[in-house]
Amino acid sequence: MFESAETGHKIDKKTFDAQVPGLREDLLNAQYDLLQNGKFSVIIVIGGVDGAGKSETVSVLTEWMDPRHIQTHAFFEPSDEERERPCMWRFWRVLPPRGKIGILYGAWHTAPIVGRVMGNLKSADLDQAIEEIRHFEKMLSDEGALILKFWFHLSRQQQEKRLKELQQDPRTRWRVTDNDWKRFKNYDKFRKVSEYFLRQTSAAKAPWLVVEGLDHRYRSMTAGKLLLQAMRDRLDEKPVKALLDKIPPMLPQLDGKDILTTLSKARVMDKNKYEKELEKWQGRLNIITRHPGFRNISVVLLFEGQDAAGKGGAIRRVMGALDARIYQGVPIASPTEEERAQPYLWRFWRHLPRSGRFVIFDRSWYGRVLVERVEGFCSENDWGRAYAEINDFELQLVRNKTALVKFWLQIDKDEQLKRFKEREKTAFKRFKITAEDWRNREKWDQYHSAVCDMVDRTSTAIAPWNLIAADNKYAARIEVLKSVVKSIENALQK
Amino acid sequence: MFESAETGHKIDKKTFDAQVPGLREDLLNAQYDLLQNGKFSVIIVIGGVDGAGKSETVSVLTEWMDPRHIQTHAFFEPSDEERERPCMWRFWRVLPPRGKIGILYGAWHTAPIVGRVMGNLKSADLDQAIEEIRHFEKMLSDEGALILKFWFHLSRQQQEKRLKELQQDPRTRWRVTDNDWKRFKNYDKFRKVSEYFLRQTSAAKAPWLVVEGLDHRYRSMTAGKLLLQAMRDRLDEKPVKALLDKIPPMLPQLDGKDILTTLSKARVMDKNKYEKELEKWQGRLNIITRHPGFRNISVVLLFEGQDAAGKGGAIRRVMGALDARIYQGVPIASPTEEERAQPYLWRFWRHLPRSGRFVIFDRSWYGRVLVERVEGFCSENDWGRAYAEINDFELQLVRNKTALVKFWLQIDKDEQLKRFKEREKTAFKRFKITAEDWRNREKWDQYHSAVCDMVDRTSTAIAPWNLIAADNKYAARIEVLKSVVKSIENALQK
Numbered sequence: 007m008f009e010s011a012e013t014g015h016k017i018d019k020k021t022f023d024a025q026v027p028g029l030r031e032d033l034l035n036a037q038y039d040l041l042q043n044g045k046f047s048v049i050i051v052i053g054g055v056d057g058a059g060k061s062e063t064v065s066v067l068t069e070w071m072d073p074r075h076i077q078t079h080a081f082f083e084p085s086d087e088e089r090e091r092p093c094m095w096r097f098w099r100v101l102p103p104r105g106k107i108g109i110l111y112g113a114w115h116t117a118p119i120v121g122r123v124m125g126n127l128k129s130a131d132l133d134q135a136i137e138e139i140r141h142f143e144k145m146l147s148d149e150g151a152l153i154l155k156f157w158f159h160l161s162r163q164q165q166e167k168r169l170k171e172l173q174q175d176p177r178t179r180w181r182v183t184d185n186d187w188k189r190f191k192n193y194d195k196f197r198k199v200s201e202y203f204l205r206q207t208s209a210a211k212a213p214w215l216v217v218e219g220l221d222h223r224y225r226s227m228t229a230g231k232l233l234l235q236a237m238r239d240r241l242d243e244k245p246v247k248a249l250l251d252k253i254p255p256m257l258p259q260l261d262g263k264d265i266l267t268t269l270s271k272a273r274v275m276d277k278n279k280y281e282k283e284l285e286k287w288q289g290r291l292n293i294i295t296r297h298p299g300f301r302n303i304s305v306v307l308l309f310e311g312q313d314a315a316g317k318g319g320a321i322r323r324v325m326g327a328l329d330a331r332i333y334q335g336v337p338i339a340s341p342t343e344e345e346r347a348q349p350y351l352w353r354f355w356r357h358l359p360r361s362g363r364f365v366i367f368d369r370s371w372y373g374r375v376l377v378e379r380v381e382g383f384c385s386e387n388d389w390g391r392a393y394a395e396i397n398d399f400e401l402q403l404v405r406n407k408t409a410l411v412k413f414w415l416q417i418d419k420d421e422q423l424k425r426f427k428e429r430e431k432t433a434f435k436r437f438k439i440t441a442e443d444w445r446n447r448e449k450w451d452q453y454h455s456a457v458c459d460m461v462d463r464t465s466t467a468i469a470p471w472n473l474i475a476a477d478n479k480y481a482a483r484i485e486v487l488k489s490v491v492k493s494i495e496n497a498l499q500k
Numbered sequence: 501m502f503e504s505a506e507t508g509h510k511i512d513k514k515t516f517d518a519q520v521p522g523l524r525e526d527l528l529n530a531q532y533d534l535l536q537n538g539k540f541s542v543i544i545v546i547g548g549v550d551g552a553g554k555s556e557t558v559s560v561l562t563e564w565m566d567p568r569h570i571q572t573h574a575f576f577e578p579s580d581e582e583r584e585r586p587c588m589w590r591f592w593r594v595l596p597p598r599g600k601i602g603i604l605y606g607a608w609h610t611a612p613i614v615g616r617v618m619g620n621l622k623s624a625d626l627d628q629a630i631e632e633i634r635h636f637e638k639m640l641s642d643e644g645a646l647i648l649k650f651w652f653h654l655s656r657q658q659q660e661k662r663l664k665e666l667q668q669d670p671r672t673r674w675r676v677t678d679n680d681w682k683r684f685k686n687y688d689k690f691r692k693v694s695e696y697f698l699r700q701t702s703a704a705k706a707p708w709l710v711v712e713g714l715d716h717r718y719r720s721m722t723a724g725k726l727l728l729q730a731m732r733d734r735l736d737e738k739p740v741k742a743l744l745d746k747i748p749p750m751l752p753q754l755d756g757k758d759i760l761t762t763l764s765k766a767r768v769m770d771k772n773k774y775e776k777e778l779e780k781w782q783g784r785l786n787i788i789t790r791h792p793g794f795r796n797i798s799v800v801l802l803f804e805g806q807d808a809a810g811k812g813g814a815i816r817r818v819m820g821a822l823d824a825r826i827y828q829g830v831p832i833a834s835p836t837e838e839e840r841a842q843p844y845l846w847r848f849w850r851h852l853p854r855s856g857r858f859v860i861f862d863r864s865w866y867g868r869v870l871v872e873r874v875e876g877f878c879s880e881n882d883w884g885r886a887y888a889e890i891n892d893f894e895l896q897l898v899r900n901k902t903a904l905v906k907f908w909l910q911i912d913k914d915e916q917l918k919r920f921k922e923r924e925k926t927a928f929k930r931f932k933i934t935a936e937d938w939r940n941r942e943k944w945d946q947y948h949s950a951v952c953d954m955v956d957r958t959s960t961a962i963a964p965w966n967l968i969a970a971d972n973k974y975a976a977r978i979e980v981l982k983s984v985v986k987s988i989e990n991a992l993q994k
Contacts, residue, residue, distance in 0.1 A: 044841075090798070090854045092896040098849040103841035130624035133631055141892045148885055149843035304584070347538075347597035349643035355592040360584045391642055398635045402586040 007201055009471075010462050011159040011218040013268040015228075015261055022223040029230050030070045036237040037071045037107065043241060044105040046150040050233070052111045053119075054158030055196070056186050057168040058219025063158065064109055066226045067233065077102050080111040093117070094142065104150065114139055115155075115203065122199045123192055132199070136206045147211040152240050155212060156229055157204060158219035162193045168220075198467040205397065205466065215257065224260060231258045264458050265473065269416055272475035272482060280480035287487035288327035294491060295332060299498045303407045304359040307490060308370035311415030312453070313443045314425040315476045320415065320486045321366055327487070333364035338373060350374060350392070351399055358403070370412075371396055375460050380452045393463040400469040409497035410469050411490055414457065415476035419450055501695055503965075504956050505653040505712040507762040509722075509755055516717040523724050524564045530731040531565045531601065537735060538599040540644040544727070546605045547613075548652030549690070550680050551662040552713025557652065558603055560720045561727065571596050574605040587611070588636065598644065608633055609649075609697065616693045617686055626693070630700045641705040646734050649706060650723055651698060652713035656687050662714075692961040699891065699960065709751065718754060725752045758952050759967065763910055766969035766976060774974035781981035782821035788985060789826060793992045797901045798853040801984060802864035805909030806947070807937045808919040809970045814909065814980045815860055821981070827858035832867060844868060844886070845893055852897070864906075865890055869954050874946045887957040894963040903991035904963050905984055908951065909970035913944055 040048065050067075052060050068076055079100045088096040094114065102108030118135035121127040127135070147153055160168060169186060172178040189196070204214045217228045235258075238244075275283075294300065307324065309317040325333060336357050345353040351371060359365040374396075379389040403410050417425070426447075429439040446453070465471040472489050476482040534542065544561070546554050562570055573594045582590040588608065596602030612629035615621040621629070641647055654662060663680060666672040683690070698708045711722045729752075732738075769777075788794065801818065803811040819827060830851050839847040845865060853859040868890075873883040897904050911919070920941075923933040940947070959965040966983050970976040 047841075087854070091852050092900040092902075094896060095849060095852060098846060101842060101846065103838070105841070128622075128624060130622060130628040134624040134627040137627055137631055138892070138896075141888070145845075145885075145889050145892075146843060148882075151843070344597070347541075347599070348595060349640060349645070351639075352592060352595065355589060358585050358589060360581070388642075391639075394635070395639050398632070398639075402588060402632075406586040408586075 007205060007462055007465060008159050008161075008197065008216060009265045009465055010257075010458065011216045012161040012164070013218070013263045013265060014220065015218045015224045015263055016221040017223040017227060017260055019223065022227060025227065026070075029227065029234065032234050032238075033071050033230060036234055036241060037075060039241050040107070040237060041075055041105050046152055046240060047102040047104050048107040048152045048154070048233075048237060049102060049146065050107065050109045051113045051115065051153070051155040052109060052158075053113070053115050053155065054217075054219060055160045055165055056189055057165055057172065057182075058158035058160045059222055059225050060111065060158050060219075062222060063156065063225060063229050064111055067109065067229065070230060071107070075105075076107045076109060078109040078111065081113060081116065101146075101151075114142065115207070119196070119199055119203050122203075123195050132203070133206075136203065139207050140209065143207070143209065143212040147209075152236060153212040154233060154236055155208075155214045156232075157200070157214050157216045158225060159216050160219050162197075164220050165190060165193060201467050205463075217257070227260060228257055265461055266416060266454060266458060269473055269475055272478040272485075275478055275480040275484065277480065280484065283484045284323065284487070287484060287491060288323065290491050291324070291327040291487060291494075292329075294494050294498075295328060297498060300494075301362045303409060303494070303497045304361050305364040305409045305411070305490075305494060305497075306359065306367070306403060307364065307411050307413070308367040308372070309413050309415065310369060310372050310376065311413070311474075311476060312417055312422055313446055314422050314429065314439075315415035315417045316479050316482055317368055317413075317415055318438075319479060320413070320483050321368055323483045323487060324366065324490060328364060332362065333366060334359070335366045335368065338367060338369040350388075351395065354399075359408075361407075371399070372460060372464075375464075376453065376456050377446075379456050380449055393460075396464055397466060397469075400464075400466070404468045407497065407500065409493045411472065411493045412469060413472050413474055413486060413489070414461070415474050415482060417476050419447075421477045422447065501699060501956055501959060502653050502655075502691065502710060503759045503959055504751075504952065505710045506655040506658070507712070507757045507759060508714065509712045509718045509757055510715040511717040511721060511754055513717065516721060519721065520564075523721065523728065526728050526732075527565050527724060530728055530735060531569060533735050534601070534731060535569055535599050540646055540734060541596040541598050542601040542646045542648070542727075542731060543596060543640065544601065544603045545607045545609065545647070545649040546603060546652075547607070547609050547649065548711075548713060549654045549659055550683055551659055551666065551676075552652035552654045553716055553719050554605065554652050554713075556716060557650070557720060557723050558605055561603065561723065564724060565601070569599075570601045570603060572603040572605065575607060575610065595640075595645075608636065609701070613690070613693055613697050616697075617690050626697070627700075630697065633701050634703065637701070637703065637706040641703075646730060647706040648727060648730055649702075649708045650726075651694070651708050651710045652719065653710055654713050656691075658714050659684060659687060695961050699957075711751065721754060722751055759955055760910060760948060760952060763967055763969055766972040766979075769972055769974040769978065771974065774978065777978045778817065778981070781978060781985060782817065784985050785818070785821040785981060785988075786823075788988050788992075789822060791992060794988075795856045797903060797988070797991045798855050799858040799903045799905070799984075799988060799991075800853065800861070800897060801858065801905050801907070802861040802866070803907050803909065804863060804866050804870065805907070805968075805970065806911055806916055807940055808916050808923065808932075809909035809911045810973050810976055811862055811907075811909055812932075813973060814907070814977050815862055817977045817981060818860065818984060822858060826856065827860060828853070829860045829862065832861060832863040844882075845889065848893075853902075855901075865893070866954060866958075869958075870947065870950050871940075873950050874943055887954075890958055891960060891963075894958075894960070898962045901991065901994065903987045905966065905987045906963060907966050907968055907980060907983070908955070909968050909976060911970050913941075915971045916941065 040046075052064060054060055064078060068078065077100065081096065084093075084096060097110070097114055100108065100110070118127065118132055118139070121135075122129075122132045143153060169182055169190060173182045204216070208214045215229075215232055217225055217232075219225050307321075309321055311317050321335065325335065334357070338353075341353055354367070354371050357365055357367075371392075374384065374392040375389050378384045400410055426439055426443065429435040461471050461473070472486075474482050474485050534540075546558060548554055558572060562572065571594065575590065578587075578590055591604070591608055594602065594604070612621065612626055612633070615629075616623075616626045637647060663676055663684060667676045698710070702708045709723075709726055711719055711726075713719050801815075803815055805811050815829065819829065828851070832847075835847055848861070848865050851859055851861075865886075868878065868886040869883050872878045894904055920933055920937065923929040955965050955967070966980075968976050968979050
């Protein structure tokens with residue numbers, strides 16, 4: 007879910023300077039309207055990676071609004087008074103009353119995340135804490151509180167760079183402590199735990215808003231706009247889409263960057279090189295399925311991508327490496343009558359492999375949030391809840407020692423056109439191009455944002471998306487084979 | 501939550517024979533309407549105590565309806581096919597399609613409960629399993645399934661009696677195995693774990709329906725009527741009150757018994773005996789507060805009861821035993837302006853005691869589900885969600901080493917009238933009786949059912965209600981003191 011906050015979002019000074027005065031005025035007006043309305047409180051929770059600008063953003067927000075009606079609280083070690091009461095007592099003490107804004111820096115999310123990263127909490131303990139937080143936040147929002155949770159994120163490279171910069175500047179050197187570097191060593195674990203925690207504690211009425219923290223202008227303006235939007239919606243009594251649980255509001259589009267537009271192009275690979283690499287990786291894949299441990303795991307591969315992105319070709323190269331007795335290919339088209347009489351995921355559950363077997367899905371359960379969403383084949387509520395359902399489903403697979411590898415093959419619009427035309431010209435490829443393909447192409451932009459949402463919401467630590475730049479077919483196929491081999495190797499090591 | 505299913509519910513043969521033919525006809529009609537409608541499936545989950553008539557009820561339901569459109573599945577040890585897939589696969593395999601009814605005997609609830617009772621699962625593991633079940637059932641109901649979960653209950657005494665009866669009858673002797681008796685030894689633990697599990701996995705759209713299993717006629721008819729009602733509501737497209745999450749539908753009133761009408765009368769106690777007992781228990785209470793461990797725990801007492809039930813008198817006898825420096829009495833009346841600007845529970849959180857201290861609430865957070873519910877001071881949604889919020893709150897108290905003791909003092913309507921009149925006659929008691937008391941009295945029956953609901957939903961293994969028959973003031977006060985002493989003793993042993 008952090009992918010979109012690692013694309014290098016930036017806003018230039020000119021745009022920023024031009025927009026901030028208006029934003030400040032709107033925020034102040036919203037703050038005074040809240041004071042007058044007096045029907046709800048605003049609770050802003052601040053979390054995220056060290057060095058991603060948490061305290062700076064608190065300062066900016068306080069500066070932009072009237073600080074007399076904002077209460078800011080930071081939580082460090084509990085006092086003895088606090089230790090003698092239930093652990094949530096310290097937060098109850100400082101809840102903002104209706105009409106006011108409270109900013110909580112390092113709130114109830116800190117202890118569970120840090121505890122899990124440091125190994126003091128087991129996975130089930132974390133889930134217990136998550137459940138309690140969910141109840142607490144639900145209670146707050148049922149009591150009318152408007153809750154916004156900001157998570158300021160930096161990629162590993164960005165955080166390292168940022169800490170070094172702070173350290174080199176004499177004015178900020180004091181801010182980087184040994185503890186910060188110690189925590190940096192745990193970056194990957196912290197990212198993994200936070201990702202899970204954020205996903206599990208994001209609710210429609212208490213969403214986590216993941217904001218890239220690299221550029222201070224982008225960060226402040228995104229936070230300010232999100233806060234303004236949320237306050238205005240509530241003050242103007244816009245209905246909240248409570249059904250779309252777990253789906254945070256979209257971040258404002260400030261610079262047009264996203265995970266697909268910033269995906270690097272595939273490297274060029276000629277046929278010669280390709281054939282050598284193909285032999286090498288197909289061989290490795292074949293050998294790994296004869297590993298004694300392979301009998302205890304199973305493999306599920308799924309391929310998604312634009313029409314003509316090369317899914318079929320990639321799948322054939324995988325199958326080519328395998329003993330035909332151990333895999334099953336499952337092309338996903340319209341559901342059968344029997345399947346339509348069952349819950350959506352039933353048609354995929356029925357194909358799950360036994361141990362020691364592969365199942366390869368050509369298109370998959372992600373149809374729910376791609377084609378079914380874009381074409382309106384199911385209601386907004388149905389595709390909206392699908393993200394969480396899919397995450398649950400995949401968690402069950404991975405827990406059951408399944409190596410789950412998910413591929414999105416990405417080509418650009420020109421490349422697709424080229425391939426479509428080629429297909430129309432070549433006799434044995436003509437069956438592969440239909441009127442529907444041309445129709446889908448007209449909805450390119452809608453599919454584009456559905457894919458970004460899909461990756462944001464379902465690329466999890468245990469089941470990440472492999473985004474494959476597929477404009478060079480050869481390079482794409484080799485990358486697919488490599489990822490399959492590596493995922494199986496990982497699963498065997500567990 | 502099992503209290504209401506331990507009152508000895510029974511239906512006589514005549515009533516049963518008169519009502520069953522109509523019920524069967526209605527059930528069959530509903531079943532055929534479902535088949536024709538074809539828009540949803542009905543999933544019936546069967547769980548409960550051994551000997552409480554689980555399989556008998558399955559047989560009865562199957563007999564009453566057309567067995568060709570009911571699929572019954574019982575789950576024992578998983579097969580090797582099942583073991584190689586995620587553990588929910590075995591349930592996905594047998595989900596009934598839309599239009600049909602599936603009865604699942606020993607479904608996904610069994611493994612977590614048994615695992616926890618046997619000590620194979622930690623408390624946090626159980627919470628994790630609960631969370632997964634909740635997601636699964638939410639998905640099923642979002643996909644349109646109608647889910648009913650029956651829990652057939654017997655009290656410890658009832659179960660013992662039932663097992664012995666089965667064993668003595670040569671026709672049923674084979675049904676009682678050593679395993680049953682082994683499980684019976686774990687009755688208390690099983691009750692405690694099940695109570696927690698049921699409370700946490702009861703949702704508006706997948707409620708647990710706790711049915712007393714003692715009498716086969718009561719049991720079958722309750723199950724049949726609940727099933728019929730749920731199917732009819734859905735077929736006739738009655739709106740489900742989804743907001744009232746966690747509140748199961750009311751059981752049909754078949755015999756007028758409830759926890760208050762079946763509460764035994766207080767034993768008679770004369771003044772002499774009372775004074776001796778008072779001295780004894782006040783002494784014990786005083787001494788226990790000087791126990792070295794007492795510095796590490798805290799005590800929260802709360803008193804609820806009808807007007808003139810003797811709350812104030814009981815509280816004074818508790819206070820009389822304590823050093824005035826270690827307790828604080830908190831009478832709960834209308835909230836202050838500051839309190840009204842905060843979430844409902846805030847006014848109670850602010851009074852929580854430090855370690856080594858008592859706080860005694862004269863009326864409490866239960867006002868939400870008693871006076872505020874009956875008088876309409878808050879919306880149905882607000883008091884509806886309060887049960888779960890209160891359970892969460894009390895769990896936090898108990899986890900924090902707080903001895904929480906909850907009293908409901910119960911008098912009958914005549915006794916109240918007598919006391920009201922007495923108060924009006926006695927000069928120094930006249931301030932205790934107001935017009936409001938007389939008004940409340942007119943709503944006696946509404947309060948009666950609000951109290952039954954409250955106990956059903958908030959009498960938990962960790963924070964049970966003490967129902968005190970208070971028609972004899974002396975006996976009631978001694979019982980209160982005893983319960984306080986015993987609860988503190990328990991808390992000190994943890």
